[in-house]
Amino acid sequence: MSVTAAQGFEASGVVAGLKSTGKPDVALVVNRGRRAAVAGVFTSNRAKAHPVIWSQQVVADGDARAVVLNSGGANCFTGPFGFQTTHLTAETVAEALDIGAGDVVVCSTGLIGVGDQTFRDKVIAGSQSAVVELSPTGGTAAATAIMTTDTHAKEAVVQGDGWVVGGMAKGAGMLAPGLATMLVVLTTDADVPAAKLHSALRSATHVTFDRLDSDGCMSTNDTVVLLASGESGITPDDDAFTRAVTALCADLAEQLQGDAEGASHDITIEVVGAVSEDEAVEVGRSLARSNLLMAAVFGNDPNWGRVLAAIGTTSAQFDPYDVDVSFNGVRLCAKGAPDRPVTDCDMSPRALRILLDLHAGPATATILTNDLTHDYVHENSAYSS
């Protein structure tokens, strides 16, 4: 299912030898439909990997037929040789599919600085195999091949009225930073032109993947692409389509959060009473990025003092002495002073809800994050990634 739930798509996942475990490591998604519309959003990191630089050009004209993805190397900061590898990968897939290389999106994930001749040879051979293995039921194989430190494949489907949108995601991102990349491929058989795909995707990622912030570290390779085949013959209402894409992205984002490496809590930070949505996001993100607070959560300590210390560093408009803070529904701080005792709060469940009322305005935002644990430090120190 996932990327092959929509009509007109084929996918595959193959073993190219990039992963030392011998597991599948190259995936391919191809749009065989009457339409070949595409939209993409990419990491806002200025340190962009070669496949990101390439793929931004590919999606610029709103047309793409294929997405080829590899793990086992980010192909980032690998010099001109690395950029040529990305180009060659697209050409290889294009030639086998009899399309233009400019219609092939390329995604890579793994260690930065890796992209030598061996890497190139394996990616090219894997891409050729992936074309051979393409199947209208290959969605799960593709979702499996893009896994890195993920413990399970991440797939989701949202049904529209006569059309469908499905997708797969891996990793990582700012979440399971062992491999520090979030790759997402979404497909739909709705008949939607590229401009509308783009606005729906932007709108969806703005309130889903963009609000997932496990460790504040932004990848060089993050890519989310949405392909439309038009095979359902139905053009949905704009709002209905955007809602479906948003629901799909929210589902995948929650799967990413739930599978974040090393995490022992999935934390939902709800900021209410902000002057603007942007300020609500800024405040929520300041909590997600506070090592002190995230370590306290790991220790099941509802340390509201660290919440106030974190938000005090933002430029959002509010009075720190007028803020309420609740952990799992228990208000521990009211108007910047102690309220109920911290012992009233049960921190043992994996899910934690932190509610912050700034009492400054009508805007709200929700940020998803994870705690800072020994396993996080271990995963990110014990081996290079």
Place this chain on the structure above:
Amino acid sequence: MSVTAAQGFEASGVVAGLKSTGKPDVALVVNRGRRAAVAGVFTSNRAKAHPVIWSQQVVADGDARAVVLNSGGANCFTGPFGFQTTHLTAETVAEALDIGAGDVVVCSTGLIGVGDQTFRDKVIAGSQSAVVELSPTGGTAAATAIMTTDTHAKEAVVQGDGWVVGGMAKGAGMLAPGLATMLVVLTTDADVPAAKLHSALRSATHVTFDRLDSDGCMSTNDTVVLLASGESGITPDDDAFTRAVTALCADLAEQLQGDAEGASHDITIEVVGAVSEDEAVEVGRSLARSNLLMAAVFGNDPNWGRVLAAIGTTSAQFDPYDVDVSFNGVRLCAKGAPDRPVTDCDMSPRALRILLDLHAGPATATILTNDLTHDYVHENSAYSS
């Protein structure tokens, strides 16, 4: 020595019962000199503790005679009762010394939200004892009483031409965030008016304490004060005085870095080739705040890819594909591509030097930080602080 190295100062450190260990926990520094000039810099966190709010008012007129400091409670977000406790503490010291309460700086450190009647009673009684114990050789007792999770007292002295400047520091700050506060008291017998004290102190902290960033978490209680007694009768040249204060602050900042809780590496990040000093600081700070990079350093992994991923998130002017990165003198990345193999780099010493050449301009800056370790997570999750 330290705060009593300069003529005209007395100090003490006493047991008030705030620390469960029974160790000294209230310190007092008094200026008995002909001049009572003061300058202070405080946390830029908008979530300010009551003692910070109080002390900012005290130093505003350029006069202060005493600094009273307690551990065992930050007296932050403790409501109006907490602010009254700070006020009462100043009044208690003022009455015993026969000075005005408006000339008493108050500093607190410990858990946010702690400041009940028991806390108040102990701080008040401890402040009275501290006045009784004042001594011209009490500097080390004071430096010991402000220790929290510090493993040793931090003192330093810089000798001028007929005058001296000395100081003590504790903790913490953004460094050893178990108690999340940096408190620094500096004294001099140079005959310097408040305005010049202020400019010297600002200039010194700007390139020392402000460039120490272990975990990116800003305290609600950070305070640095400089008191001048005028007892040497000598008014130094402005530059010489600023240089001495800067050397003193640099010495104390290095002591703070070296004693940071949980750290296994003391990291000096040197950014060169920046367009401006501010941008060099921004770039250096982005490395210090990258959990991915700091965990890699803990694992003795010179992960230059994570350096580039971190700096790519800044707004500083440079081309990521034109940057050189060295670890301990070994250039691992040249112009955004692999240079020498990472195995050439010995990461085993505690001291690590990361040199980053942006090749964009003439400006430089140095940031001091520490790695992200299991002990950091343990210290900040295993107990509330």
